[in-house]
Amino acid sequence: PVSHPGSGSISGMVEINARMEQEVAREEEKKEGLIEFYDSFKDMFEFFCKNTTIHGTIRLVCSDSNRMKTAFWTLLFLASFGMLYWQFALMFSQYWAYPVVLTMSMHSGPKMFPAITICNLDPYRFELVSENLVQLDHMAEKSIAFLYGINTSASLFHVNEKNIHIKDLSSIGCHVLAVLNGPSLLQCNATGGNCFYKTYSSGMDAILEWYRFHYMNIMSQLPVIINISDHEEQIEDMVYSCQYDGEPCRPSDYVHFHHPVFGSCYTFNRLSLILRAEQKDHIPLLSTVAGVKVMIHNHNQTPFLEHEGFDIRPGIATTIGIQQDEVNRLGGNYGKCTTNGNDVNVKLLYNNSYTLQACLHSCFQHIMVRKCGCGYYYYPLPPGAEYCDYNKQPAWGHCFYQLYNRLRNHHLNCFEQCPKPCRKDIAKVTIFYQQLNYQSVNESPLLTENLLLSSMGSQWSLWFGSSVLSVVEMFELLIDTLVLSLLFCYQRFRSRKTMNVAHTPAIPSVSIMQCSIVPNEHPGRGELFFSSLGQSWSPHKSLFTAFNF
Template identity: 40%
Template sequence: MQSAEVEKFAEEEKVEESWFEFYQSFTELFEFFCANTTIHGTIRLNCSKRNKMKTGFWVVLYCCAFGMLYWQFGDTFNQYWSYPTNMAIVLQSKKVIFPAVTVCNLNPYRFGQVNEYLNQLDDFAKETLSTLDGYSISRQLNEDSEVVDLEDIMNNTSTKETFRLDKTITLTKIDAKDGSRQKVGFKLCDASGKDCNVQSFWSAVDAFHEWYKFHFMNIMSEIPLVLPIPEKLMKQFILTCDFNGAECDSYYSHFHHPTYGSCITINGDMNNSQLWTAIKPGKMFGLSITLHTDQNDNMPILSSAAGAKVMIHNPKQSPLAEHQGFDIRPGTETSISVREDQVKLLGAPYSECTSDGSNLDFQLLYNSSYTQQSCRQSCFQHKMIATCGCGYYFYPLPPGMEYCDYNKHPGWGHCFYQLYEKMVKHTLGCFQKCPIQCRETMYQLSAGSSKWPTSVSKAWITRVLSNTTGYNRTSKRSDIARLNVYFQELSLRSFDETPAIDTQNLLSTMGNQWSFWFGSSVLSVAEMAELVFDIAAMLIIVGYKKYEKKKEENENVNLYVIQTCGTPDLNGRTVTSSQVHERSNNSEGKMDTKPA
């Protein structure tokens, strides 16, 4: 007995191990896997195979654990692919870039090239007021106006072609449907005159201002929207300017706005100039400017406020006077403390933010860094040109386009207000097309004001300004104001968006779940991958063997084709099927009768 076992062992010793061996069956494959894998629970599928009840129990338990694992995997991947984010608030104390400050004098110029038509509009406005409310203005609306020639500002100027004021567009009282107080508005029709709508307002002041502005846009249609300001006129507006105790004359950029007048941006990056850096908080280390807020209105209906408009914005962005800023009064000192916040958002796939608007399907019309508001206004202007055939006067134009004028583009007002209503209701599509910016600098402002100068100090302040700046007071009313802008504290708040589940967290969560259900490691995953590979290889091998076996069986089958038309014999004669059978029987009979 022992000798037989020794011989068997000796024979096994003689068998050399090969580089590659494979399983003989699926049963052998699964038994090897269950007996040798590091995944917990699989050994029970092999060692308890003689007890069907235990085997069935462990199969069910293993499948349930496997199902729960991949259900949690699916939930984890769903969370990962939803790209959630966290917002981290970081406080930093460091030197910060001082914001740009834009101030406008709220007193737009009357240009000589269109002054005749503006005078006609003012006379029409007086007639409208008299007809509407019986109010008569004895003095001329433009008697204190200053007329500026465009040739003093621009090299290439052209006189506006003959303009005809459309006096059919006038203000009227409109009875409300519910019988309440009357509205005031004006009617606009399309080019055919068949489709009309009424722009109505509860406030007669708002209605009068909007009606006047509509005619004003048509008159100004050939005057550029933004014009440079001569340095002489600029110095008449800003009397003194200092930052951190130093004069800041060389940090100006200036332009003229048709409704907000002369505007000057201090510390702007439009000319690639060096930006200021705030080194300390407080009024002494900020910006202080003295403004000449002239109250001799050139356009008293278009701009009825006295003082100055102030906008504090990112130095790399253009000021949007229609949507930003606040007004300060003449005869006051206004102090504005600033606190800077920076927002940094993650790009795709975490959000749809953009850094420069390069992924938009239309051209940005503002020569500055991307903002959501400038994008919306550019989008509206493109919609306006595509729908109405001309551009809205208060937004920049694409190259080769022209502003709207009801002498050239009848019915544009009807078209414009329809588009504007869609814009307000968010149905025009511009809000959806303009994503937020990925990096944004915001300024939290706190403002306070006091009377300036006081009655005691007015005399000497006026004299000092007169001697140093040439300021000449021509009215008893206070026409100067002081503005202080400074950082409240040099603590920058940064709101940084970070992924809530990044790749590292995803792998860590999956590893924790795998260990919880099967108590194994990443190498066990490699064992599972090896099992899948072996199963695929076994399927290929089994399929190939079946194919070879079937092919061999087909080759061993003798196919006899019996032709119905006959078969040729050895002499070339045709033998029918019955003759073949007859000859076969005769030959068999002869073989049987042959002697042994």
Template identity: 40%
Template structure:
């Protein structure tokens, strides 16, 4: 019964050696090739070969694992391009007159600037205008403050080396110059007058326009921002003769009015604003399902020295984005019908660790000065305005005014121009870091445009078209003719649109699949085999700890045995009689000793022979038994001998 209990397997048993653990693993694991490590214990060459092969394969496996984890933590993305067909929301369309209008509040200052500019043209190029000749007599003795502060003059390029801010010239037709090697510009200095430079241009047209624009900004800055003063500007009907979308006439709820300092009055259609009508949508492509407008392109009472182009400025943008005509607009020519076909594309980027984009701009340390959603252009302009206020102490007029600030005017900030042009040069070279701060949005909608042109109205239909315009819109055909009107068509070329979506190339599911594929390739096993490897590692650690503790305990026991004293040997006592009168051994005095001699006869050397191990063991055991019997017989004879004596 006891033997059966001992033969039963215990609840927790462990391996007694590394060899036993290794043999058990190699014989029972599901990993291919490991059994070859234990099935050839008598062939060391095969065992060594399979050990080397197993180690090399294991190394290659984890090398592939390292490559996969490296790709995973580099966060690559895949671009999926889809073509969708759906009812398309129409974008916002902004149309500007392409000419800044004259404000009544600063009319006298603008007229003075025009007179001074014509006088500068006469002094530099000998240009004479009828207006200049008629006004010279009445204003001969008057000198303008503008001409005293920032005179426009000829400059020798050799004297300007290292004393100017380089600036890319605007593409304009260059005026013929008598001094071909000379530039034209104006001088700008800081408040102390120690740091000065010349803002120079090689083109006379560029120089006149920039000089006029600089003074024009200062004049506009004097207009009160909260006075509610009415501006002498044209009405909607004077600029847009006709407007239709999906063959329905446009209403006042379809557009908003704004004013651009360089492009004049602007009207934005289909803008996303509170209380606006339903957004426009196109379910079919073509001109009849888009926006059609007839625009007036006359240039009367405008600023010819600031605007040198006739026609209209058009920009297509998102409904919740502000228009930037100077950045993304295009011009349409008078006397032509311009047809703009659009194709829509949406981009959906992955944020976070996959790309450097922002969801709504809330994580960017640049305040949004525009009343709109985040765009990269909105952020860049806001960043420049913030740098302008911080360094120059005033705000640039072409961008929104920050709270509690005022626009730059050299009547208040005499030398703000020096600060502005230097800051603009740093902005263009990205020394301000605005382009790095302003990240691209994760979700973006773009409209790709293509244009077609045709003569409008045609010679055959011009008479009745102009007659209808003169009757309905008071259009002066005699004064303007074909150059006074233009037609614009904006429509979708197709109801399908392309969407570009980023997705992770290697997510967690794909990573596990690739790891499993590599494991199966090199070892032909599964997830359970990985568990077996984990179990092997655990067993190796456990058996190492157990063997270490066992060895440590053994050393302690050996040290204790060596340090302890050996016990006194106890001699065997034999009871010879049961007579109570005879004194027993316990009653003997402590000074009596009984010596027992163990007499063992010498071995018979002549009888030594070679025997097997078993015979040796048997003979050894028999000799021990015989020796024990002789000892016992000698001890029994000793008391009898003493009695006889």
């Protein structure tokens, strides 16, 4: 073989370079990088299963030689995972339902004596409208005689029929009694159309409702600014004796007010009473019994005796005891309630503290004034409104009964606008404290955040025997999977780009160590000219452009 000069030195240099590259590779293998990633998803999954604190995952990779065991543990792992998250779903659904648990406790301590409101069951007859009420009594007597065949020669109401000019109430707004499959009250709109019959179970119920309807209309004719105390009975007419703790009641111990249903009412802050139920000059059909109506309530609460009061009959001694219950509601997500009524959209027409009944009455009265053009006599008026009078609003009864039926059927949205108070004191019957302790009922969350996390941890330990750090390991596995997927996508993108560049036709270039040529004086188009040492060659148009001659 022909040996070329310098060939031995070149082969030695190649061997030296190979050894140096191997040493550099070993050094790089010994050094650990700051961020290292797996070569494949399989390596990543095996590392996770062998090193995680979740029980059972090691079985997925240690039994590679037995596919049946691998499949069994895979199914078992997935089933445990499914059961775990099914339990989680049940917990969260229960938590987001915001259930509450009632805690009842007994407390002892001094308590303020509640306010006691007393009204006569038989409302007083005002002299200003006495003539109209007498006419109404006479028409009611005729209606009862018509329905039940009672001889009208014996007056039911003991009214004085001298100089009575009966007004034909049936000609105004169709407010008449009729018999249509039973006693009914006919109501029509302002044009006399859209009539409907409000049917009752008995004729007496129909007459009572008819009587109340016309009574409200007559009472609405009284001036709003009338001094009622000048026309009503005095407290001495109803209360014989008032004592509290052996001391007589003073005028500062009670407040007198007029109730639209029961007439004269008195609110006492202390109580031991002897009452008289007068029936002289009172209205018969508004109440068929004698006695007084009593309600026990807080001092700053408006009494609604027709809803929450109880009756005391005359001729007997009545002992009434009370027991206080305190109810505290959570509100917020656990239930709709209001602390003081400031967040309620309904403007209260009562000057006392917020109650559900006061809000419902105010809501209905605002709707009544807006829809019917006048107010319901039994509720306070908003500013600028007036009570309904069929001399001014002939069809107000038609409008009122339709709205009232919608309210009773929860179609007026008043119950949605009026939440319950978050705190409520309930006084139960009897006007002395049976015991000085009181019962408190408080709402508390059934499932709090701490209890939810504790239950989730118990379920996680039950199915996988691990802790919160195991959850962090799973998040780490998800992040590694995402990063490794992005790296593989990037490598695939670069490899495709490199292949596209390799298939693109390129102009070859050759590097030479030494070259000496003699240029032609007349080179042809496309001849090759070599540049100086170590440079590449390329086609040129002329020798002058290549060598700058």
